[in-house]
Amino acid sequence: MARDPREGPGVTVGAVSTDGAAAPAHVSPGGRPVTLADVARAAGTSASTASRALSGRGYVSPPVRDRLLAAAERLGYVPNASARTLKQRTSRVVGVVVSDLGNQFYALLASGVEQVLRGAGYQMLLLGDNSESAEELAAARTFVAMRAPGVIMTPVGREATALLSRQGVAVVEVDRRLADVPCDAVVTDNERGAEEATAHLLAEGHRRIGLLVVDTDWTSDLGRLQGYRAAHAEAGVAVDEQLIVRIGFHAPDAEERIDALLDHGAPTALFAANNLLAEQAWNVLRRRGIELPGELSLVAFDDVPWMAMVEPGITVVRQPTVEIGRRAARLLLRRADDPSCPTVVDCLEPMLIVRGSTAPPASL
Amino acid sequence: MARDPREGPGVTVGAVSTDGAAAPAHVSPGGRPVTLADVARAAGTSASTASRALSGRGYVSPPVRDRLLAAAERLGYVPNASARTLKQRTSRVVGVVVSDLGNQFYALLASGVEQVLRGAGYQMLLLGDNSESAEELAAARTFVAMRAPGVIMTPVGREATALLSRQGVAVVEVDRRLADVPCDAVVTDNERGAEEATAHLLAEGHRRIGLLVVDTDWTSDLGRLQGYRAAHAEAGVAVDEQLIVRIGFHAPDAEERIDALLDHGAPTALFAANNLLAEQAWNVLRRRGIELPGELSLVAFDDVPWMAMVEPGITVVRQPTVEIGRRAARLLLRRADDPSCPTVVDCLEPMLIVRGSTAPPASL
DNA sequence: GGCCGGGATGCAATCGTTGTCACAGAGAGG
DNA sequence: CCTCTCTGTGACAACGATTGCATCCCGGCC
Numbered sequence: 001m002a003r004d005p006r007e008g009p010g011v012t013v014g015a016v017s018t019d020g021a022a023a024p025a026h027v028s029p030g031g032r033p034v035t036l037a038d039v040a041r042a043a044g045t046s047a048s049t050a051s052r053a054l055s056g057r058g059y060v061s062p063p064v065r066d067r068l069l070a071a072a073e074r075l076g077y078v079p080n081a082s083a084r085t086l087k088q089r090t091s092r093v094v095g096v097v098v099s100d101l102g103n104q105f106y107a108l109l110a111s112g113v114e115q116v117l118r119g120a121g122y123q124m125l126l127l128g129d130n131s132e133s134a135e136e137l138a139a140a141r142t143f144v145a146m147r148a149p150g151v152i153m154t155p156v157g158r159e160a161t162a163l164l165s166r167q168g169v170a171v172v173e174v175d176r177r178l179a180d181v182p183c184d185a186v187v188t189d190n191e192r193g194a195e196e197a198t199a200h201l202l203a204e205g206h207r208r209i210g211l212l213v214v215d216t217d218w219t220s221d222l223g224r225l226q227g228y229r230a231a232h233a234e235a236g237v238a239v240d241e242q243l244i245v246r247i248g249f250h251a252p253d254a255e256e257r258i259d260a261l262l263d264h265g266a267p268t269a270l271f272a273a274n275n276l277l278a279e280q281a282w283n284v285l286r287r288r289g290i291e292l293p294g295e296l297s298l299v300a301f302d303d304v305p306w307m308a309m310v311e312p313g314i315t316v317v318r319q320p321t322v323e324i325g326r327r328a329a330r331l332l333l334r335r336a337d338d339p340s341c342p343t344v345v346d347c348l349e350p351m352l353i354v355r356g357s358t359a360p361p362a363s364l
Numbered sequence: 365m366a367r368d369p370r371e372g373p374g375v376t377v378g379a380v381s382t383d384g385a386a387a388p389a390h391v392s393p394g395g396r397p398v399t400l401a402d403v404a405r406a407a408g409t410s411a412s413t414a415s416r417a418l419s420g421r422g423y424v425s426p427p428v429r430d431r432l433l434a435a436a437e438r439l440g441y442v443p444n445a446s447a448r449t450l451k452q453r454t455s456r457v458v459g460v461v462v463s464d465l466g467n468q469f470y471a472l473l474a475s476g477v478e479q480v481l482r483g484a485g486y487q488m489l490l491l492g493d494n495s496e497s498a499e500e501l502a503a504a505r506t507f508v509a510m511r512a513p514g515v516i517m518t519p520v521g522r523e524a525t526a527l528l529s530r531q532g533v534a535v536v537e538v539d540r541r542l543a544d545v546p547c548d549a550v551v552t553d554n555e556r557g558a559e560e561a562t563a564h565l566l567a568e569g570h571r572r573i574g575l576l577v578v579d580t581d582w583t584s585d586l587g588r589l590q591g592y593r594a595a596h597a598e599a600g601v602a603v604d605e606q607l608i609v610r611i612g613f614h615a616p617d618a619e620e621r622i623d624a625l626l627d628h629g630a631p632t633a634l635f636a637a638n639n640l641l642a643e644q645a646w647n648v649l650r651r652r653g654i655e656l657p658g659e660l661s662l663v664a665f666d667d668v669p670w671m672a673m674v675e676p677g678i679t680v681v682r683q684p685t686v687e688i689g690r691r692a693a694r695l696l697l698r699r700a701d702d703p704s705c706p707t708v709v710d711c712l713e714p715m716l717i718v719r720g721s722t723a724p725p726a727s728l
Numbered sequence: 729g730g731c732c733g734g735g736a737t738g739c740a741a742t743c744g745t746t747g748t749c750a751c752a753g754a755g756a757g758g
Numbered sequence: 759c760c761t762c763t764c765t766g767t768g769a770c771a772a773c774g775a776t777t778g779c780a781t782c783c784c785g786g787c788c
Contacts, residue, residue, distance in 0.1 A: 033508075033531060035774060046738045051776060058777085059736055078531065081509040082449040083774035086743045091446070093489075101475040104468065111465040114492060123506055125457075126490040128478055142487055144397075145445035167397060167442065282673070306670035309646070399744055410768045415746060422747085423766050447744035450773045 034075045042071040054079070085147055093123045094332060095143035095151035097160070099131045104304045105275055105321055106154065109174060112325020113152055120333050122149075131249045133157030140164050150332040152325075155179065155218075170335040174328045176220040177345070184335060186328045186346040190220050190301075193317040193350035194227025194273070195234075197299045200315070200352060201269045202235045205360045206297060208243060210267035212258065212277040215246035224273045224301055243267055247277065258284045268361035269297035275304045278314065293359035303353060312356025319350050398439045406435040418443070449511055457487045458696060459507035461517035461524070463495045468668045469639055469685055470518065473538060476689020477516055484697050486513075495613045497521030504528050514696040516689075519543065519582075534699040538692045540584040541709070548699060550692045550710040554584050554665075557681040557714035558591025558637070559598075561663045564679070564716060565633045566599045569724045570661060572607060574631035576622065576641040579610035588637040588665055607631055611641065622648045632725035633661035639668045642678065657723035667717065676720025683714050 040050035045064060052058035053068040054077075060068070071077075085091040094117055098106035114124045127142065129135035133156045140160040143151050150170035155161055155178040164171045165181045173185040201209050211228050214221045225244070232239045245261050247254050258281055261267060270285075272278035278300035290296050292312055300307060303318035327346050335341060404414035409428060416422035417432040418441075424432070435441075449455040458481055462470035478488045491506065493499035497520045504524040507515050514534035519525055519542040528535045529545045537549040565573050575592050578585045589608070596603045609625050611618050622645055625631060634649075636642035642664035654660050656676055664671060667682035691710050699705060 036776095037774075047775075048739075048777075049737060052737090055776080061736060064736085076527075076530065078505055078508045080450070080511065080774050081506075082446040082455070082511060083743090084776075085446040086444070086450055086745090087774085087776045089743070101471050101478070102468070104466070104471075107465050107468075107471045110490075111492065114465070123489070123491065125487070126474075127487065128475065141442055142445075144442045147444065147446060163440075166440065279669070279673075305643070306673050309643075309670050310673050311675055400746095401744075411745080412747080412769075413767060416767090419746080425766060428766085444744050447773090448746075450775090451744080451746045453773070 033080075034077045035080070036077070039068060039072045039075055039077050042075060043067040089147060090149050091147050092121060093125050093146060093148055094329070095139070095146075095148045095153075096124050096126045097136060097139045097151065097153035098126070098128055099154050099156065101126070101128045103276065105302055105319075108321040109154070109325040109328075112322035113329045114325075115322075116326045116329035116333070120329075122333070129156055131156050133159060136160045137163065144169060149336040152328045152332055170332060170339065172328045172332045172335075174324055176218040178218065182343045184328075184331045184344050184346075186324050186331060186348070187219065188319045188324065188350050189347050190223030190350075191227040191230065193301060193319070193352070194224035194271070195231045196227075196350075196352045197271060197301065197315075197317050198228045198231035199234065200354065201271065201297060201299060201358060202231060202237060204269075204297065204358060206269040207237055207361075208240065208265070208267045208269070210261050210265055210270045211244045211273065212261075212270065212281060213244065213246055213273040214277070215248045215251075221273055228271060240265075254280050255284050259288075262288070262290075267296070269299070269358070272298070272300045275300060275302040275307075278302075278307070278316075282310070282314070292357045295362055297358040297361070299358060301350075308355065315355045315358040316353050317350045318353050320348050324348060397444075398441045399444070400441070403432060403436045403439055403441050406439060407431040453511060454513050455511050456485060457489050457510060457512055458693070459503065459510075459512045459515035459517075460488050460490045461500055461503045461515065462490070462492055463518050463520065465490075465492045467640065469666055469683075472685040473518070473689040473692075476686035477693045478689075479686075480690045480693035480697070484693075486697070493520055495520050497523060500524045501527065508533060513700040516692045516696055534696060534703065536692045536696045536699075538688055540582040542582065546707045548692075548695045548708050548710075550688050550695060550712070551583065552683045552688065552714050553711050554587030554714075555591040555594065557665060557683070557716070558588040558635070559595045560591075560714075560716045561635055561665065561679075561681050562592045562595035563598065564718065565635065565661060565663060565722060566595060566601060568633075568661065568722060570633040571601055571725075572604065572629070572631045572633070574625050574629055574634045575608045575637065576625075576634065576645060577608065577610055577637040578641070579612045579615075585637055592635060604629075618644050619648050623652075626652070626654075631660070633663070633722070636662070636664045639664060639666040639671075642666075642671070642680075646674070646678070656721045659726055661722040661725070663722060665714075672719070679719045679722040680717050681714045682717050684712050688712060 036050050037047050040047045043050065045068065049060060049064060050068050053060040053065040054072060096110055096113055098110060100106055110126055117124050127139040129139055136156045137160050140163050144164065144167045148169060150172065151164055152172045152174060154175045155173050158178055158180055161171050161179040161183060162181060165183065171183045173179060173183060175187060177185045177187060198209060211225065213225055229239055243265050245257050247257055270281055272281045281298060285292065285296065292298055298314060300314050300316045303316045307314035307316050331344060331346065400414050401411050404411045407414065409432065413424060413428065414432050417424045417429040418436055460474055460477055462474060464470055474490055481488050491503040493503055500520045501524050504527050508528065508531045512533060514536065515528055516536045516538060518539045519537050522542055522544055525535050525543040525547060526545060529547065535547045537543060537547060539551060541549045541551060562573060575589065577589055593603055607629050609621050611621055634645055636645045645662060649656065649660065656662055662678060664678050664680045667680045671678035671680050695708060695710065
């Protein structure tokens, strides 16, 4: 019934590609791409005039301009971006670095960025580091090499931002802040979101709330941890440090750690500080046959579609993910326009969405 | 309890960015980025020699090379990609165009592509069209402008591929084939996958299977439709054309159409031809309180995480999504290496994964 | 009629890197 | 001792678009 797709080499249909005899107009006779000079020649002008006509700056008389536009169209002229970037010393390609393309949070972030950039006539060059600062640094180097006007990133290490700033590339950090140098940022009010989520559980009567959080020095997770503590303090409940589980990125033992928490921590609720940890926690709970919310409550940070689809739905702190991306792009454009404008940290408010995964603890 | 994140303008923390007094070594005195000439000067050689030393081709004596490498390192030299691309007439940036970044299928595809490209020293420039051929065409133009060695795309229209081929940019189509011109492609065996899924339902005893499919001329959906028909033919079951629902991309009435099918088509099972349609179908079923698989069976094409998480899990035809991306990248690299190599269409086998959403029809 | 002003265009330099070519020196062989 | 190689290096010309500056032409005005 099921075949493993990795085994077969795939059916391969070979067919020799043939070069059509009819030479397309879009490549000059020699097979060389059409250049501005070709267009100028076709219209009987100089390259300078052609440049002015096509870029729209400087004087060109209407008849000549029309001739040039027509020629460009007819020849299928596409300006060489490298030549332009080289001359102008800056490109229209903004870099974006995210931790993991497969994670919907980052994908949505990127799509928000792209929306705004596209509208402003910029392109987005998207690179993924795997939460590895070496790869992040490589990405940064690429952007410097391309003379990107700016880079938007979910920072992993401090070096990349430092490198970019040194080279005069504007940086906007999103989701978390890490840079030593002053730089624009767009983040969620993590502390407040986590505080609300935790307060919600406390209000339900939970006193032993397990916290699953990423083991980093990122402001995102630190903020969520702080919110967790703040809510406890507010409610006058002491935090049992044993309930706080720090889990590395690609930690292969993530589920074991969660198991251990359930075995030895006696939590009546779990707060997963991001969508990945929530997924892992959810899997563990299902595997163990633990019923939500009867036996245990679960709250997550960062809403993704499956949380509303499973039964019961997962109570979650939603971030305005796409909007974060949009704002980051706007901030970047602003700085590209005026490099000396004041640094801005834009902090968006999250929203607690109560679904069915939370209820008073079973013991009550 | 819940605040709308769209309302608040966000907390804004202003701080004037200051230029540090200590000039970093990575920018030459004038604030200009470090060029090859700067490195050469620092090492007391000519630019040509510096180029040879850093790029590794051509004669350079070991001592001189070491001096140059050290100087480059010390100055924080980053080669100007535009200048290099201009001179070499080709870049190391491969274009990728997908329909929708927010759809995990495309995100995974992209991550597969990136894996391979990164390994080969290429970058990926990811652009999204919104299944709009105008945006796709704009993306293609961008890639031509950047002198990309190739482009990998999930095609929407025929013009983009045509433009790229004319301009001598290699194209690999993924997920579906559309081009008039010969071009490499990596696709799933849609017909076989759909046939298996449909056969599974028929074997369970279903005779009225609703098909939800995208309303396009894409080979992906046409293949799935064909597989659906083939399975029926094989089983000697006539297809009621009323059971086939063609739904446009961003069709706002998708759920209504599904409702209509349920109201008037009397299906005992549903086959959703992609993950998005599956999600919509699933939502409709939940809204109507229809129990899976008791009252109705559901099969999907293209496995995504939520399908394994909901209860019951969704029976699905899984595509090797990441592998499709990887192969597409390899095909592209192969062609970049040898533009005249034979055109290849790589067809990967999908895999039917039976979960709990399928059972014999209630009437049996 | 000569001069002036400004509209419209072309010339040439430039961006930073690569690669071709010529050339300088050193060692070897006649 | 003088060529003849061969190694290693530098000068220079591209790549294609942009842009400051010079130029040219025309009408109008004194």
